[in-house]
Amino acid sequence: xxxxxxxxxxxxxxxxxxxxxxxxxxxxxxxxxxxxxxxxxxxxxxxxxxxxxxxxxxxxxxxxxxxxxxxxxxxxxxxxxxxxxxxxxxxxxxx
Numbered sequence: 342x343x344x345x346x347x348x349x350x351x352x353x354x355x356x357x358x359x360x361x362x363x364x365x366x367x368x369x370x371x372x373x374x375x376x377x378x379x380x381x382x383x384x385x386x387x388x389x390x391x392x393x394x395x396x397x398x399x400x401x402x403x404x405x406x407x408x409x410x411x412x413x414x415x416x417x418x419x420x421x422x423x424x425x426x427x428x429x430x431x432x433x434x435x436x
Contacts, residue, residue, distance in 0.1 A: 354389040361385065 348356065361381050362369075369377045 350389055350392045353392050354385045357385040357388050358382065 347353075358381050361384060365377075365381075372380070
């Protein structure tokens with residue numbers, strides 16, 4: 342089993358440019374060659390952004406959602422109360 346080597350970022354950008362040029366050939370006559378080429382390059386650059394030449398990892402299947410029929414109860418944990426300060430009064434000295 343040979344893994345197909347993924348193209349580099351630059352090669353991927355050129356592949357994207359070719360595919361866009363072939364699919365949007367009608368716009369080339371409307372925009373003109375120079376303007377069309379510059380826009381295709383910009384779009385290909387945006388599409389290839391973040392491409393590192395590695396295979397894209399498959400996403401893990403999402404965990405099954407809980408049934409919505411059962412009412413959702415939220416447990417409230419009371420905050421710990423601050424300890425009460427003891428105030429000690431000093432007895433007044435008599436002369």
